Amino acid sequence: SALLCAAASMRANVDLILAANQKDMAAAQARGLSGAMLDRLLLDDARIEGIAAAMEAVAALDNPVGQVSESWERPNGLRIERVRVPLGVIGIIYESRPNVTADAAALCLRSGNAVILRGGSESFHSSRALHDCLVEGLNAAQLPEGAVQLVPTTDRAAVGYMLGEMMEFIDVIIPRGGKSLIERVQRDARVPVMGHLEGLVHVYIDGKADLAMARDIVVNAKMRRTGICGAAETVLIDRQCLATHLKPIVEDLIALDCEVRGDAEAQAADPRIVPASEADWTTEYLDAIVAIRIVDGVDGAIDHIARYGSQHTDSIV
Structure with missing residues (x-):
């Protein structure tokens, strides 16, 4: 109450x-x-x-409060909760x-x-x-x-x-x-701490992802609130859907005044993309800026996130 x-x-x-x-x-x-x-x-x-x-x-x-999340009984009959x-x-x-x-x-x-x-x-x-x-x-x-x-x-x-x-x-x-x-x-701190270090959120677009859904998710993840730690900072796109998915996603972001940076392959596919540096993969922008990298499937996305991510929030579309 x-x-x-x-x-x-x-x-x-x-x-x-x-x-x-x-x-x-x-x-x-x-x-x-x-x-x-x-x-x-x-x-x-x-x-x-x-x-x-x-x-x-x-x-x-x-x-x-008071909920029993797990319980078991020992061989001697002692019940532990x-x-x-x-x-x-x-x-x-x-x-x-x-x-x-x-x-x-x-x-x-x-x-x-x-x-x-x-x-x-x-x-x-x-x-x-x-x-x-x-x-x-x-x-x-x-x-x-x-x-x-x-x-x-x-x-x-x-x-x-x-x-x-x-x-x-x-x-x-x-x-x-x-x-x-x-x-x-x-x-x-001299008391216990629970916390993460930074956001650096990734969205991975799989080669079989529905384009309309992918566009909606990327726009929402990046542009709904750019200044929060849960906002997307890097979009990873499967090379298999590069030809169909990259340009519409970039179009949506640019229409909302988001600066789009990307690797050489992304730039070659869409000249509106600004060159990304190595630092972009580890930058939490907290602003209307996003970095795009082209990867080889989910394994490539995992490799990128394992190297650059913060283990805060990452998603697969």
């Missing part, structure tokens, strides 16, 4: 959340942040509705995406955990407005306000304090953001 009440509060306070977000957006624009960063930061009516709907979706999930229990207090450190404030709080509460949220300074006002709605939900459900805490400062020293001075209070740290943030957390 806390999550449902928080979602209702977000819908009732859209104007306050938008006003807070405008403060963050104005400060970010004054600092000259990139278009990708501004897109991460921006909230509008549709995105706030999406955040509220996500809260309700999490609330509808089965309660994992693996039971899901909360981790305790989770510290989540993230950057400029204010929706993470709500998403992280919802997942932690649903799994029986308390959470300390430390968002990026860019989204400070937006996160505070969302946190106010979360607190309203906690109060409505008669849960302690301290179950979801937001670090009340933009001082970067707070991150260091969470990583190195709160071992008695935080059971695990989860970073969510760019490579530099995650590297710092993994380097400096």
Whole structure:
């Protein structure tokens, strides 16, 4: 009920959340942040509705606490069960995406955990407005306000304090953001860390892939939100469908103002493609840029991903 009440509060306070977000957006624009960063930061009516709907979706999930995920009996008759229990207090450190404030709080509460949220300074006002709605939900459900805490400062020293001075209070740290943030957390934390280093997502188009489906998936994977770690950065195309699939996919991307880079074979097939360098295969653009490489089937795609990928998210069409 806390999550449902928080979602209702977000819908009732859209104007306050938008006003807070405008403060963050104005400060970010004054600092000259990139278009990708501004897109991460921006909230509008549709995105706030999406955040509220996500809260309700999490609330509808089965309660994992106390579930028996595995059980077995020893020869001596002793029965052993693996039971899901909360981790305790989770510290989540993230950057400029204010929706993470709500998403992280919802997942932690649903799994029986308390959470300390430390968002990026860019989204400070937006996160505070969302946190106010979360607190309203906690109060409505008669849960302690301290179950979801937001670090009340933009001082970067707070991150260091969470990583190195709160071992008695935080059971695990989860970073969510760019490579530099995650590297710092993994380097400096004195508590356990759960996290990936970077996105670098691949989409592989197999020679037998349906063209219409492949086009839709590539456009969605790359252009839906270019500034998130789950956005596609590299498209691998099976040489068997080079003649039929490459140009339509490139056409779709260019029509959406996406810069398309590629290897020599891709360039030869479509002169609109900009030459890719070796660095492109390991670059997380977080922008409207994509790299295309032609490979020999699924084995060629696997070889490329094994060499250059981050093991974050990869897909086969």
